[in-house]
Amino acid sequence: xxxxxxxxxxxxxxxxxxxxxxxxxxxxxxxxxxxxxxxxxxxxxxxxxxxxxxxxxxxxxxxxxxxxxxxxxxxxxxxxxxxxxxxxxxxxxxxxxxxxxxxxxxxxxxxxxxxxxxxxxxxxxxxxxxxxxxxxxxxxxxxxxxxxxxxxxxxxxxxxxxxxxxxxxxxxxxxxxxxxxxxxxxxxxxxxxxxxxxxxxxxxxxxxxxxxxxxxxxxxxxxxxxxxxxxxxxxxxxxxxxxxxxxxxxxxxxxxxxxxxxxxxxxxxxxxxxxxxxxxxxxxxxxxxxxxxxxxxxxxxxxxxxxxxxxxxxxxxxxxxxxxxxxxxxxxxxxxxxxxxx
Amino acid sequence: xxxxxxxxxxxxxxxxxxxxxxxxxxxxxxxxxxxxxxxxxxxxxxxxxxxxxxxxxxxxxxxxxxxxxxxxxxxxxxxxxxxxxxxxxxxxxxxxxxxxxxxxxxxxxxxxxxxxxxxxxxxxxxxxxxxxxxxxxxxxxxxxxxxxxxxxxxxxxxxxxxxxxxxxxxxxxxxxxxxxxxxxxxxxxxxxxxxxxxxxxxxxxxxxxxxxxxxxxxxxxxxxxxxxxxxxxxxxxxxxxxxxxxxxxxxxxxxxxxxxxxxxxxxxxxxxxxxxxxxxxxxxxxxxxxxxxxxxxxxxxxxxxxxxxxxxxxxxxxxxxxxxxxxxxxxxxxxxxxxxxx
DNA sequence: GCAAGAAGCCGAAACGTTTCGGGCTTTTGC
DNA sequence: GCAAAAGCCCGAAACGTTTCGGCTTCTTGC
Numbered sequence: 095x096x097x098x099x100x101x102x103x104x105x106x107x108x109x110x111x112x113x114x115x116x117x118x119x120x121x122x123x124x125x126x127x128x129x130x131x132x133x134x135x136x137x138x139x140x141x142x143x144x145x146x147x148x149x150x151x152x153x154x155x156x157x158x159x160x161x162x163x164x165x166x167x168x169x170x171x172x173x174x175x176x177x178x179x180x181x182x183x184x185x186x187x188x189x190x191x192x193x194x195x196x197x198x199x200x201x202x203x204x205x206x207x208x209x210x211x212x213x214x215x216x217x218x219x220x221x222x223x224x225x226x227x228x229x230x231x232x233x234x235x236x237x238x239x240x241x242x243x244x245x246x247x248x249x250x251x252x253x254x255x256x257x258x259x260x261x262x263x264x265x266x267x268x269x270x271x272x273x274x275x276x277x278x279x280x281x282x283x284x285x286x287x288x289x290x291x292x293x294x295x296x297x298x299x300x301x302x303x304x305x306x307x308x309x310x311x312x313x314x315x316x317x318x319x320x321x322x323x324x325x326x327x328x329x330x331x332x333x334x335x336x337x338x339x340x341x342x343x344x345x346x347x348x349x350x351x352x353x354x355x356x357x358x359x360x361x362x363x364x365x366x367x368x369x370x371x372x373x374x375x376x377x378x379x380x381x382x383x384x385x386x387x388x389x390x391x392x393x394x395x396x397x398x399x400x401x402x403x404x405x406x407x408x409x410x411x412x413x414x415x416x417x418x419x420x421x422x423x424x425x426x427x428x429x430x431x432x433x434x435x436x
Numbered sequence: 437x438x439x440x441x442x443x444x445x446x447x448x449x450x451x452x453x454x455x456x457x458x459x460x461x462x463x464x465x466x467x468x469x470x471x472x473x474x475x476x477x478x479x480x481x482x483x484x485x486x487x488x489x490x491x492x493x494x495x496x497x498x499x500x501x502x503x504x505x506x507x508x509x510x511x512x513x514x515x516x517x518x519x520x521x522x523x524x525x526x527x528x529x530x531x532x533x534x535x536x537x538x539x540x541x542x543x544x545x546x547x548x549x550x551x552x553x554x555x556x557x558x559x560x561x562x563x564x565x566x567x568x569x570x571x572x573x574x575x576x577x578x579x580x581x582x583x584x585x586x587x588x589x590x591x592x593x594x595x596x597x598x599x600x601x602x603x604x605x606x607x608x609x610x611x612x613x614x615x616x617x618x619x620x621x622x623x624x625x626x627x628x629x630x631x632x633x634x635x636x637x638x639x640x641x642x643x644x645x646x647x648x649x650x651x652x653x654x655x656x657x658x659x660x661x662x663x664x665x666x667x668x669x670x671x672x673x674x675x676x677x678x679x680x681x682x683x684x685x686x687x688x689x690x691x692x693x694x695x696x697x698x699x700x701x702x703x704x705x706x707x708x709x710x711x712x713x714x715x716x717x718x719x720x721x722x723x724x725x726x727x728x729x730x731x732x733x734x735x736x737x738x739x740x741x742x743x744x745x746x747x748x749x750x751x752x753x754x755x756x757x758x759x760x761x762x763x764x765x766x767x768x769x770x771x772x773x774x775x776x777x778x
Numbered sequence: 779g780c781a782a783g784a785a786g787c788c789g790a791a792a793c794g795t796t797t798c799g800g801g802c803t804t805t806t807g808c
Numbered sequence: 809g810c811a812a813a814a815g816c817c818c819g820a821a822a823c824g825t826t827t828c829g830g831c832t833t834c835t836t837g838c
Binding site: 102145147148149150151152154155160162177180181184185188192197198199200201202212215216218219220221324353354357360379380382383384385 | 444487489490491492493494496497502504519522523526527530534539540541542543544554557558560561562563666695696699702721722724725726727
Binding site for chain 2: 795
């Protein structure tokens with residue numbers, strides 16, 4: 095069986111059958127002026143009869159548009175697997191893309207280099223009209239690559255000075271609230287398990303925690319890196335809980351690390367939240383399913399996806415969209431936070 | 437900023453600069469015969485200088501190929517979020533697609549109707565050369581839609597009689613082993629929490645469980661539906677554990693339901709695995725992170741993706757690939773299985 | 779009743795590639 | 809030394825759209 099045995103009706107077929115020029119058919123079908131109501135109807139009817147659907151290929155070539163946008167996910171498979179951001183974000187993107195006749199070209203890259211490479215290939219082959227930039231690193235090389243190519247891009251939670259339009263969801267306020275909640279519960283030694291180094295969102299969460307600590311007049315010294323993985327959380331627990339003056343509360347930069355931390359703490363004989371309080375970030379559904387249920391910070395990846403796509407489409411249309419700020423993340427209070435032990 | 441301000445080098449530019457005809461440039465760059473080594477080199481050099489990358493658009497139109505395949509995911513967001521299949525499967529697809537110059541067009545559909553609709557649109561607009569068919573339903577309408585359109589497709593774990601090439605991973609053997617393990621531990625009343633009705637994989641797992649039970653000469657009567665969701669698992673626990681003669685072991689058709697079941701059982705004062713044994717299906721990483729760790733059945737969505745893409749590409753190339761069977765799923769023994777209470 | 783304008787329609791070019799048939803030149807075989 | 813074959817290269821058509829300038833025909837305003 096050949097790849098395309100059944101041949102599709104083209105606009106030429108429609109035009110012929112309706113007895114008009116191709117240009118008239120095109121105008122009629124695209125709601126452009128210059129064709130009388132009666133011919134327009136006739137053309138429409140013929141098109142429907144023939145089951146005509148415009149070929150995105152011809153259209154692409156002619157309009158110099160791919161009608162497709164790209165998203166290169168750069169994440170370890172291990173992390174990806176337990177990551178809610180991914181699916182929800184894409185779902186949000188789709189909400190905007192679909193009604194606009196756009197499709198999403200998704201790629202998964204294992205490493206940063208390959209991620210850059212893939213992004214570049216998408217752009218150079220003119221496969222996409224624009225891309226989403228997520229999981230942004232400090233001095234991310236993708237930014238420069240995109241810039242020299244003049245490819246429209248939108249950043250998800252980038253830092254200040256980002257050269258493309260951005261969509262952001264503030265989480266600093268929620269982190270402040272969370273820390274304040276800990277303080278109100280009597281905690282004074284509050285540690286942070288930070289994410290993978292050199293990621294912008296790692297820094298953002300770290301900075302917010304630091305600010306919150308200093309607002310509470312507490313030292314923001316106790317930080318260990320957990321790399322956003324479960325195992326990182328386990329290691330962090332080992333490191334933090336072996337200290338003489340161990341923290342009584344821990345804020346982990348994502349839920350996966352919080353899970354690892356909790357499990358290791360339990361293995362070490364500590365009870366949560368009686369002996370130690372733990373909070374995560376992301377609000378993944380699994381946090382609801384474990385015991386104690388994980389207190390976290392709820393973000394809205396779906397809205398982030400929806401808005402990013404909207405901004406990207408505007409950018410592709412030649413507009414100059416302003417940055418978008420969606421409603422801030424909120425504290426998701428559950429059971430892993432308790433009063434500080436005395 | 438216009439969508440395409442920087443203009444890419446085309447094959448015409450290459451041909452002009454190299455002083456040859458376009459057809460020669462094309463032949464040279466595509467390793468086709470009919471051009472001397474020296475001119476070939478010259479053309480290649482010029483192409484490199486100009487940073488020439490063939491436009492997928494022009495190529496698509498000319499070759500009648502999209503160089504892109506489609507995958508429409510039809511799943512509730514709630515399920516999607518905690519689902520490992522998705523990310524790993526796509527990762528596997530990519531492993532095959534990327535070296536072959538193909539891209540993946542991903543869509544997420546909330547409902548079955550919309551899923552069909554999206555699939556059809558992808559096909560009719562000639563956006564893709566083929567599609568993956570996953571989460572197949574009994575009498576899935578997508579099959580017919582694909583058939584009438586003559587669009588290449590490959591099925592993931594379809595049932596017998598599926599009209600397109602298929603890639604399968606057997607799980608019946610593993611389910612047999614799992615049930616046998618339960619029997620060996622003294623269990624006699626073993627229940628099944630099945631997935632969402634009318635899905636092929638729901639039936640497959642149910643049938644395997646039934647077979648295993650009958651091999652062990654046990655009645656395969658106790659079945660409740662859990663719809664593949666966490667809440668379904670919770671409800672299943674309510675239903676099964678309120679019986680006078682409650683089961684001592686439960687096999688859930690996915691891990692998410694097993695999680696719900698375990699949590700509800702714990703809430704009802706039952707201890708796992710002392711009072712009741714629980715097993716899931718999928719082997720999601722979260723199963724490792726909860727206590728007790730969830731015994732499950734490990735599948736290999738990554739390999740499934742990799743092989744499906746391989747088969748799909750062959751099919752697109754006009755070959756007639758045979759069905760592929762990847763190594764079977766295995767039992768992932770952890771802590772949620774124990775001896776039957778007496 | 780007539781010039782000017784508008785409306786409706788058409789033909790052709792353009793987008794970037796591949797492919798095919800056909801000339802020209804060089805090599806080969808005898 | 810000559811015909812045949814091979815090798816190299818070229819021009820043009822085709823893929824399916826959109827778009828633009830121009831040609832008719834109709835309407836309008838006076």
